[in-house]
Amino acid sequence: MAKHRGRGVATINYPIGMNLGGDPSQALVHSNPSGKFTVALSSIDLGQGMKSVTRQICAETLGVPVEDVYVDTADSDTGPHCMGSFASRGTHRVGNAVMVAAREARAVMMEAAAEELEVDPADLETDGRGSIQVKGAQHRSISVRDVAIAAQFRQGKTISGRGIFLVPLSDVDPETGEMSPATCYAHACLIAEVEVDDETGEVAVLKMTSAYEIGRAINPKLVEQQLVGGSWMGMSHALYETPEPYYPDTRNGPRDFNEYLMPGPGDICPHDILVLERPAPDGPFGAKGPGEMCANPVLPAVANAVFNAVGVRVNDLPITPEKILRALKARGGAAAPARAR
Amino acid sequence: MLEFRKDIFADERDDNLKEVGQPTQRQDMLGHVTGTSPYYDDHRFANLLHLKILRSPHAHARIRSIDDSAAARAPGVKRIIRAADVPVNLNTLLSLIQFGKDDEPSLATDIVRYKGEPILGIVATSERAALEAVALVRVSYDQLPAVFDVEEALKPGAPSVNPTYPKNTFEYYNKYDHQKLRYGDADAAIAQPDIVIDERYQMSPIEHAPTETNGSITVPDTNGRYIVYTSTQALFFSLDTSAKINAIQSNQLHFIGGTVGGGFGGKVDTLTEPLCILAARLIGAPVRYRFSRHEEMQFGSPRGGERIYVKDGVMKNGRIIARKVRAYFDSGAYTRLSSYAVVKCAAHIPGPYTIPNVHGDIFCVFTNRTPATAMRGFGVTALDFALECQMDRGATAVGMDPIEYRILNAYRDGDMKAHRREAKNCALIECAQVAAEKANWPLRDEFRKMSSRQGGGAAAHAGAAADRSRAPASAAPVRAPATTPTSTPQRVAYERPAPSAPPPRPAPPAPPPRNAPPPPAAPAGSTHGAPRFSSVFGTRRR
Numbered sequence: 001m002a003k004h005r006g007r008g009v010a011t012i013n014y015p016i017g018m019n020l021g022g023d024p025s026q027a028l029v030h031s032n033p034s035g036k037f038t039v040a041l042s043s044i045d046l047g048q049g050m051k052s053v054t055r056q057i058c059a060e061t062l063g064v065p066v067e068d069v070y071v072d073t074a075d076s077d078t079g080p081h082c083m084g085s086f087a088s089r090g091t092h093r094v095g096n097a098v099m100v101a102a103r104e105a106r107a108v109m110m111e112a113a114a115e116e117l118e119v120d121p122a123d124l125e126t127d128g129r130g131s132i133q134v135k136g137a138q139h140r141s142i143s144v145r146d147v148a149i150a151a152q153f154r155q156g157k158t159i160s161g162r163g164i165f166l167v168p169l170s171d172v173d174p175e176t177g178e179m180s181p182a183t184c185y186a187h188a189c190l191i192a193e194v195e196v197d198d199e200t201g202e203v204a205v206l207k208m209t210s211a212y213e214i215g216r217a218i219n220p221k222l223v224e225q226q227l228v229g230g231s232w233m234g235m236s237h238a239l240y241e242t243p244e245p246y247y248p249d250t251r252n253g254p255r256d257f258n259e260y261l262m263p264g265p266g267d268i269c270p271h272d273i274l275v276l277e278r279p280a281p282d283g284p285f286g287a288k289g290p291g292e293m294c295a296n297p298v299l300p301a302v303a304n305a306v307f308n309a310v311g312v313r314v315n316d317l318p319i320t321p322e323k324i325l326r327a328l329k330a331r332g333g334a335a336a337p338a339r340a341r
Numbered sequence: 342m343l344e345f346r347k348d349i350f351a352d353e354r355d356d357n358l359k360e361v362g363q364p365t366q367r368q369d370m371l372g373h374v375t376g377t378s379p380y381y382d383d384h385r386f387a388n389l390l391h392l393k394i395l396r397s398p399h400a401h402a403r404i405r406s407i408d409d410s411a412a413a414r415a416p417g418v419k420r421i422i423r424a425a426d427v428p429v430n431l432n433t434l435l436s437l438i439q440f441g442k443d444d445e446p447s448l449a450t451d452i453v454r455y456k457g458e459p460i461l462g463i464v465a466t467s468e469r470a471a472l473e474a475v476a477l478v479r480v481s482y483d484q485l486p487a488v489f490d491v492e493e494a495l496k497p498g499a500p501s502v503n504p505t506y507p508k509n510t511f512e513y514y515n516k517y518d519h520q521k522l523r524y525g526d527a528d529a530a531i532a533q534p535d536i537v538i539d540e541r542y543q544m545s546p547i548e549h550a551p552t553e554t555n556g557s558i559t560v561p562d563t564n565g566r567y568i569v570y571t572s573t574q575a576l577f578f579s580l581d582t583s584a585k586i587n588a589i590q591s592n593q594l595h596f597i598g599g600t601v602g603g604g605f606g607g608k609v610d611t612l613t614e615p616l617c618i619l620a621a622r623l624i625g626a627p628v629r630y631r632f633s634r635h636e637e638m639q640f641g642s643p644r645g646g647e648r649i650y651v652k653d654g655v656m657k658n659g660r661i662i663a664r665k666v667r668a669y670f671d672s673g674a675y676t677r678l679s680s681y682a683v684v685k686c687a688a689h690i691p692g693p694y695t696i697p698n699v700h701g702d703i704f705c706v707f708t709n710r711t712p713a714t715a716m717r718g719f720g721v722t723a724l725d726f727a728l729e730c731q732m733d734r735g736a737t738a739v740g741m742d743p744i745e746y747r748i749l750n751a752y753r754d755g756d757m758k759a760h761r762r763e764a765k766n767c768a769l770i771e772c773a774q775v776a777a778e779k780a781n782w783p784l785r786d787e788f789r790k791m792s793s794r795q796g797g798g799a800a801a802h803a804g805a806a807a808d809r810s811r812a813p814a815s816a817a818p819v820r821a822p823a824t825t826p827t828s829t830p831q832r833v834a835y836e837r838p839a840p841s842a843p844p845p846r847p848a849p850p851a852p853p854p855r856n857a858p859p860p861p862a863a864p865a866g867s868t869h870g871a872p873r874f875s876s877v878f879g880t881r882r883r
Contacts, residue, residue, distance in 0.1 A: 007780075007782075008733065008743075009733075009743050009744055009747070009773075009776075009782075010725070010729035010732075011693065011729070011732075011744075011747045011751070011769055011772060011773050012692070012693060012725050012729065013692075013693040013752075013769060014718070014721060015685070015688065015689070015721075019681065019684055019685035019688055019720070020684065022438060042576045042577055042596075043576075044573065044574055044575065044576060044598050044599075044601060044604075045369070045599075045600075045601075046574060046601045046603070046604045047600075047601065047602075047603070049367060051367065051368055051369060052365060052367050052368065055365075055368060056360045056361050056363065056365055057360075057361065059359075059360040060358055060359060060360040060361045063359075065360075066360045066363070066365055070368065071368065073598075073599065074576055074596075074597065074598035074599045075576075075595075075596075075597055075598075076576055076577060076580050076594065076595055076596040076597075077595050079576070081577050082575075082576065082577065083575065083577070083578065084573075084574055084575020084576070084577070084578045084609060085574045085575065085604065086574055086575065086604075086606055086609055086715055086719075087715075087719070128359040128360070172514075172520075172684060174513060174514035174516065174517060174521065175521060175523065176521065176522070176523045176524070176761070177520065177521050177522035177523060177524075177687050177688070177701065177759075177760055178760055178761040179684075179688060179760050179761075179762075180760075180762055181684075181685065181688035181689075181760060181762075182688075184766055185693075185766070185767075187693070187767070187768040187769045187771075187772045188772055189744075189747075189769070189772040189773040189775075189776040189777075190776065191776055191777070191780045191782060193780075209776055209779050209780040210776055211346075211771075211772040211773070211775045211776040211779070212772065213768035213769075213771065213772050216354075216361065216362070217345070217362060218361050218362070219362075219363065219364060219365055220343060220345070220362070220363075220364050221364040221365075221366075223343070224342065224343040227343070228342075230717075233605075233717065237545075237547055237722070241545070241547055241548065241550075242545035242546055242547060242548075243546055243547070243548045243638065243639075243643055244545065244546050244646070245545075247543070247545055247546060247646050248489040248490040248491070248646065248671075248708075249489070250400070250456075250489055250710060253638075253639070254548075254638060255634075255635055255638050255639060256634050256635065256638060257550070257634070260548060260550065260638065262550070270342075271342065272342065272344075272779055272780075273342060273343045273344070274343075274344055274345070274346050274775050274776065274779055275343060275344070275345050275346065276345075276346050276349050276350065276768060276771055276772060276775065277345070277347070277350060277354060278349075278350040278353060278354075278766060278768045278771075279350075279353055279354055280766055281765075281766065285358065285361045286354065291717070292717045292718045292719075292721075293718065293721075295717055295718055295722065296718050296721060296722050296725045296726075297725065297729070299722065299725070299726040299729075300725060300726045300728075300729030300730050300732075300733070301729070303726070303730050303733075304729070304730060304733040304743070307733065313730070313734070315540060315541060315542045315543065315730065316542070316543040316545070317543065317544055317545045317726065318545055337737065
């Protein structure tokens, strides 16, 4: 009786947005007379950080500090239509809509600034700190606040913009499945290291190492929270969770969190994450979406690591101690498989 | 814990940005950490009423009679809501995008098709009063045979679950009981390879387990409007579904969402809003309908179980030449969103690999269990589990390192995918390389030098597969001859090189015959063949 270590790998990709497209999102951006901007969305921030991502995209596009942008979400009277927060579509679809709206608002802002400074709008740039200046002549500048006041009370201009982003719906060929499912894909590779106890059948995940290519990390902290949280969910799917432990037999299902198995804080393992950015041609600043994909590679990587450790393959999730012990018994004990090299 | 590899793909990126890329704190952080961010259930109303649901105790049964007279007289009961009260009782979620037929009642009429199916609602002055009244309703049932296994459900003589789809499968394009994917000739190819790997995988159902259960509060507003506070993940999706079921105009509804205590796909189904709104309309008072933890665990839709058969044809040199996938999505008693995930699953086959012959048959199957729905990775998570376990088996079978086996078969820019679109913006190889490096997982030199930007598509035809060195960042993009996107792939000859040489990558849609010998490793920067860059495929964001 012993504990056996092994490691397994999985490489995956993930399509961004609703399959086949046809899932629009809209955004409205407008300034108040103090040069503070509001982004109006009906989109939902589930905690994944929709507000932060759209806020940073809006600030970058407008050329103003992020503190000067506030994102208002989840109101059907004030926010224009959005398909919803699912299918890894928030950053890509809503981010693009916000970008379009912010560009339109920026154009009016630069026009209003040009009128105040008596120059051509094409000669102006934002400094990202709340001012608009003549390119190459920084002393000729005006604050965004003064531009907003002038636009509202003197010029009669609305510093605002409308945005929509839609990937047109693709047809599907019923005979071949030919279709355009997505415009861009994120990528990942995850290596899981496990320890399997051949006496109890228990699996401990010791370490994960992963690389995620997500186009552009709009906010690295939010990317990290998604990837760490997602790997926990993947580990939970692989080893613990299900409402039907003997599926398709419907019996013995858990009814609350006392009976529904999930890994606890002590089961969480160190996770080294590397982030790669290959910008998507149609992503906002190249961004794709890490939200859904980050649970996916963990399931097979853990299953493959179990095989690498004790030489049994469990094809039915979750990989419970019971299944491992039964497989070990059928195999006649634990043994690491022959390594390729 | 998290680090960037900015050196990779640097030539495709403008890193001169001010706000994008910053670890800016959330604008709602203060509210979250001080417990003042408002959830739907934090809104307080005087005289709030509570809706509770009588649910079926049987997986499949005919309702002979319902006696709710005692419940109607119970203390605190304001109103009983029956199926006949629901203006448009039959609905399907994706009718909003014209996909599928209305197949699910808000309240069951004559037959219940899963354990937990709603039969009637009781609105009372407290949750306790509502629950006590629910317990007083007497229903007599004739139990019917039920089916729980996806493959049993497809056999002749199996109990028919859903009358809209009497054969227990969703109907695609008004003609097929499944979604097809056909690319090359997998059957012919699988008859010939060195190794065939044929396996069955089973994804378990999963509960979303949100900290905050599904729920909503409807408050009658002035001028015939209703304010709905909700935990939905998709505000207009839920609003339009609710308007349809209640047969009212969408602008009579004012949906307010906001902070959500976990969704993961389980708050798209609009499980509470339609009946909550109906109750508030019938009574003219604020009504709350929220799931208990027990309801969330037992009757809130889960991730469905998926059974997936994968059959690979693999050559001794490590190249996969054929992959067949047959998958069954357990939709439960009604469609909800599983029909959509089936198409997404077909699009995902054969995974991020270039395989010249691919065959997929994906079924959306009805069984007598709680309807399944979207969950994180919908349509893909289970398939990735099956395919990546299968990849591991393939590597073991041919005696290759599992990462090298994946890199060898990985899709690259310019490769043709099984759904007949050209791959672009690929990065699977780079992810595998840097993860292996970080984990001290040794890879052979030629595999460390491979690139998603080289050796794909037409370049593979031209014999450039051996030019695996990563192109220098300064190299000018060269336009390579494009493959015809709709060309039918043909089976090509697959040579078997000496074990020491890296195996060549055969091109999927190659015009036969092609017998390029395995070329020797070319020096870095060789113009042998056409180097490939993302700009070949059009706009590249700078």
